Amino acid sequence: MKAVAVFPKSREVRVIEDAPEPRLSSPTQVRVRTLEVGVCGTDKEIADFRYGTPPEGSDFLIVGHEALGEVVEVGSAVQGLKPGDLVVPRVRRPCPHERCPACRHGYPDFCITGGYTERGIQKAHGFCAQFFVEDVAYLHRVPAPLRHVAVLTEPLTIAEKALREVEHLKERLPWEPKPGRAVVLGSGPVGLLGAMVLLRAGYSTTVYSRSPKPNVKAEVAEALGAPYLSSQQVPVEELRKRAGPVDVVYEAAGASKAAFEVLKVLGPNGIFIFTGVPGRKEPLELEGAALLKQMVLHNQVVLGTVNAADMDFDAALEDLERFHARWPGRLERMITARHPPEEFIQVVSDKAGGIKHVITFG
Ligand code: BGC
Ligand code: ZN
Numbered sequence: 001m002k003a004v005a006v007f008p009k010s011r012e013v014r015v016i017e018d019a020p021e022p023r024l025s026s027p028t029q030v031r032v033r034t035l036e037v038g039v040c041g042t043d044k045e046i047a048d049f050r051y052g053t054p055p056e057g058s059d060f061l062i063v064g065h066e067a068l069g070e071v072v073e074v075g076s077a078v079q080g081l082k083p084g085d086l087v088v089p090r091v092r093r094p095c096p097h098e099r100c101p102a103c104r105h106g107y108p109d110f111c112i113t114g115g116y117t118e119r120g121i122q123k124a125h126g127f128c129a130q131f132f133v134e135d136v137a138y139l140h141r142v143p144a145p146l147r148h149v150a151v152l153t154e155p156l157t158i159a160e161k162a163l164r165e166v167e168h169l170k171e172r173l174p175w176e177p178k179p180g181r182a183v184v185l186g187s188g189p190v191g192l193l194g195a196m197v198l199l200r201a202g203y204s205t206t207v208y209s210r211s212p213k214p215n216v217k218a219e220v221a222e223a224l225g226a227p228y229l230s231s232q233q234v235p236v237e238e239l240r241k242r243a244g245p246v247d248v249v250y251e252a253a254g255a256s257k258a259a260f261e262v263l264k265v266l267g268p269n270g271i272f273i274f275t276g277v278p279g280r281k282e283p284l285e286l287e288g289a290a291l292l293k294q295m296v297l298h299n300q301v302v303l304g305t306v307n308a309a310d311m312d313f314d315a316a317l318e319d320l321e322r323f324h325a326r327w328p329g330r331l332e333r334m335i336t337a338r339h340p341p342e343e344f345i346q347v348v349s350d351k352a353g354g355i356k357h358v359i360t361f362g
Contacts, residue, residue, distance in 0.1 A: 003129030004344045004359065005060040006046055013047045013348070015341050019062065022133040027077035029133050032087060036151040036338070037128045037359045038066030039347050040189065041254060042121060045279055047348040053123050063344070064128025064359070065091045065120035066154040068142065078136045086142035088153045088317075089127060089134050092307045093117045109161065109307035118307075128341065130361050140313045146320050149331040151358050152193060156316040157308035159194040159250070162273045163201060164312065166248055169271055169301055177269075179203045183239070183246050185262050186253030187217035187228065189356045190275060192334060194250045195226045196323050206243045208234075208262065209253070217355060220333055231258065240265045247271070254278045260286060266300055274304045 003019040006012070024031055043063055046052035054061040071085045081087065094103035095115030102110035120126020142150045170177055179202035184195045187209035198205045207221040207228045218228035229239060245267025251259045254276025266272050294300070308316075323331055336354025339347055340362075347357040 001130040002341055002361070003062045003125075004064065004341050005062050006049070006052065006054075007060045008049050008052070008054065009059055011049055013345050015344070016060070019129055021131055024073060024075050024133060026135070027075040028136050029075045030071055030078055030081055030087070030136050030139055031073040031131060031133050032069035032089075032139075033072050033131055034064075034067060034069045034127055034129060034361045035086075035147075036068045036361075037064040037126075038151045038155065038189075039344070039357045039359060040066060040155060041279065042277070044348045044350075045277075046121065047345070050279065052121050055117075055123050055125060058125075061120070062125035062127075062129050063120050064126035065118065066151060067127035067132070068147075068150045068153070069127070069132065072131070074136070081136060081139065081141060086144060086147060086150065087139040088142055088150055088313065089119065089132070090138045090140070090308070090310065090313055091118050091121070091154065093119070093124065093138070107309050109309050128344070128359055140317060142317060143321065146317070146324070149320055149324065149335070150317075152189065152331060152334065152356065153313065153316045153320065154308075155189045155356075156193045156197070156319060157312040158190050158252075158275050158305070159197040160312040160315040160319065161308040162194070162250060162275060162303075162305050163197050164315070165303060165305060166271055166273070169303070173269060177247075180247035181244055181267075182206070182248040182250060183208055183243055183262065183265060184226070185209070185249060185251045185258060186255075186276065187211070187221060188252060189334060191250070191252035192217065192220055192224075192355065194252055194275070195221060195224060196327070197319060198248065198250065199224060199226060200319065200322060200326075203248060206239075208239055210258075216333075216336075220330060220355070223330055223333075224327055236261050236264060245270070249273065250275070252276055255280075255282075256284055257282050260284065260291075263291065263302070264294070266294075266298070268298045269300070270298065271301045271303060274302070275306075277306075
């Protein structure tokens with residue numbers, strides 16, 4: 001079958017035509033025909049050979065971790081799925097170590113050993129192939145009306161997990177705080193989907209990102225009801241004045257300098273969430289004392305979050321239905337273009353532009 005693979009040793013990224021077609025090897029497995037695979041910054045890193053690891057014994061890694069597919073075959077013990085159903089798979093699989101409480105409790109997103117695998121990223125083939133096989137435990141059924149936007153489920157789960165953590169953290173306040181003001185740093189898919197989640201939760205949300213207006217990301221943000229400010233046009237001091245004291249900053253840019261700059265706008269009892277994994281290593285000078293003083297005197301929380309759990313995928317699918325009803329056409333607008341697998345390399349090159357690029361298997 002056809003698949004998109006990276007060969008780190010020979011530094012190649014290409015379509016392979018003869019990847020072995022996966023078959024069911026346990027009664028709880030499901031065989032899925034891939035419909036769409038989203039491409040993100042992580043794929044760019046992998047295609048640049050700066051991240052990602054092939055499965056043991058393989059010289060290549062099939063990429064793709066943001067997938068939507070159609071069930072074609074189910075094992076004899078599979079319940080709740082049948083051929084024709086649409087599904088999205090989770091990404092991370094547990095480590096094998098007895099001493100890892102996270103993985104042993106079904107939360108490999110909090111794995112403490114680093115021995116987890118991630119499909120399409122870390123020591124496990126991904127979904128950017130005509131077919132994949134997955135255990136039913138790692139699949140989520142997608143309502144048919146979400147067919148054209150469900151490829152956004154996985155990037156949305158990042159925001160779902162983050163907001164779930166914010167809700168937990170708010171419990172440290174002995175009263176019930178109302179959702180206040182939020183700033184989203186970055187306007188890629190993770191940023192814009194994060195803005196949707198924050199708006200849905202009741203935060204008045206501003207998107208702060210690099211590209212000057214007008215641009216398609218700003219257009220989407222503002223159509224959602226989130227003012228868009230460009231860091232090239234509005235410096236952080238001005239953002240502080242315009243947005244007021246900020247209760248939640250949701251960082252989705254993966255740029256360390258910008259992130260620490262924006263940390264300064266966080267208000268009393270605020271929560272700053274890092275989701276971006278920086279690619280570039282830029283030198284950073286911090287006013288450490290001022291920053292610590294701000295964080296201590298204002299009871300602030302700085303939180304990093306990665307990957308997502310079972311419940312975050314369920315929440316993401318429910319939210320996609322809500323977003324579809326509340327902002328008709330906006331999710332669709334975030335999908336810039338659909339491409340055949342042969343165009344993967346072109347898509348991961350920095351020139352692609354737009355918001356979310358998707359590989360389709362037709
Ligand atoms: C994926 C996560 C993954 C992370 C680190 C992100 O792009 O969405 O599922 O855990 O990369 O590999
Ligand atoms: Zn991704």
